[in-house]
Amino acid sequence: MGPLIRALDAAGADTESLLTRYRLNRRMLSDPYEILPVITYIEIFEEAAALLSEPTLGLRLGRDLHLSELGPAGLVFTSSSTLKVAMRKFSRAIESWQGSTSMDLLLKHDAPSWFYQISDASIWPRAQDTEFSLSAMCNMIRLVRGPNWNPVEVQFEHAPPSDLKPYSRMFRCPVRFSQQTNAVLLSSKDLDAQIKSADIHMAAMMERHAADLIAREAIPHSxxxxxxxxxxxxxxxxxxxxxxxxxxxxxxxxxxxxxxxxxxxxxxxxxxxxxxxxxxxxxxxxxxxxxxxxxxxxxxxxxxxxxxxxxxxxxxxxxxxxxxxxxxxx
The missing domain is CATH 1.10.10.60 (Homeodomain-like)
Incomplete structure (x- = not known):
């Protein structure tokens, strides 16, 4: 929520009224471990984009995201040995922590792909969260592969917007809409890229910390x-x-x-x-x-x-x- 709130404040929007409508306040959001219903987060994201008249808000915020804002999951990513390990561990951490969410690195096809999807079909529209997530992942990969790295292809489940230029500038590759799922396709050589900041001990500690937090907040299900x-x-x-x-x-x-x-x-x-x-x-x-x-x-x-x-x-x-x-x- 941090990047989203800052974007609203920077534009001079009535952030307080928006938060109040969802029974939230800044004190709650000052706690990085505050748990929100995923549907609330997604609805606020969609409303914020409309409020700011910025249909590619999620795309922009994902591009500018700092890994430190992802908490333990971000540290797990930067502390892993290779990009393949980082993407898989990051996905497991976020998938476990963020409800109604499916993400993973798939290697069964010619082009490896990282997919992201809200598994609850009733949560719709959700384009802002989706574009934020894929944009953020490409931003994270560029931290490892360099700023000139480009995906092989990017896919979105929602319909194409009227203006495709922001997507071309962001991803610098073919971008397809109305697809089966949301995915970033990579080349096989990308996955073996070494992460210079790798710290095995830090990664193990952060994974344990994330697991403890997940266990603490987990809601038992039948x-x-x-x-x-x-x-x-x-x-x-x-x-x-x-x-x-x-x-x-x-x-x-x-x-x-x-x-x-x-x-x-x-x-x-x-x-x-x-x-x-x-x-x-x-x-x-x-x-x-x-x-x-x-x-x-x-x-x-x-x-x-x-x-x-x-x-x-x-x-x-x-x-x-x-x-x-x-x-x-x-």
Whole structure:
């Protein structure tokens, strides 16, 4: 919130009124460990951009962000040995600390990519936070690779703005909108870049500090909520396999299925519910094609999505095999 509040103050905006509407004040925000609902943060960001008549506010603030403002996560990044290690450790720290958020460094494709997404589809619009996050990550990478470094490509889930020039100036690479997710694509050689400020002991200390803070502030969730969260995070980027979900929760596949059955549900039912909710929310997005919508909820194409929605409408959806990869038809 620091960069955002400073931008409002610098423009002479009525920052106090904005904070009051969200039941916040400067005293609360003076504590770097104050916890805010992620939806409040995102809504304030969107409102601030409108208030300042600056549609690329998030883009600018990400570019100018100082790593010290990211707290322990920023120190974990600068204290890691290589850019690959830094990006992964940074992502794990932020993902654990910031709710409803999914981010990771993916290496399965020709071009490695760092993706960022708010996994709660009902939080929309969220372009300012998204542009801030990708802009900030590129700023962080330039601290390691040098100011002349450019991504291979940048992707955004929201529709393209009327003016694309600020994005060309910021990223200096192809920028695509209305995509399945938000991502920064890099070259493989970038990941092996050494970080000159690397300090293994500092990194270990900061990771422990971040873990302690996360544990202190963590809100306990039921097993059903934990499964829903994992499904929402993975829906658009990987196959949903019960064994993998169980492993991430520290359970055997049989134990997970038994506990969910006791709660009156199953992985199949949860996947279906999350997909339906996501489709209902994402359908209202401006500029999102049916093909992009299908990919965002884990379907191969729009025809598979159409069949699924017909099944939902009739409430007679065929059962999918929960023990293996998601099939093309539910």
């Amino acid at each position: 097993l059903v909520e934990q499964v829903r969260d994992l499904v929402a995070r993975r829906l658009s980027r990987e196959k949903l396999i019960v064994g993998d979900i169980a492993k991430d929760l520290g359970l055997s596949q049989r134990s997970l299925q038994r506990h969910l059955a006791d709660a009156g549900t199953s992985v199949r039912d949860i996947v279906r519910e999350v997909r339906k909710e996501s489709v209902e929310t994402l359908s209202a997005k401006d500029g999102m094609s049916r093909a992009a919508l299908a990919r965002a909820v884990g379907y191969a194409d729009s025809s598979v999505l159409w069949r699924a929605t017909q099944n939902w409408a009739s409430d007679n959806e065929p059962a999918a095999d929960p023990s293996g990869p998601a099939k093309k038809r539910e």
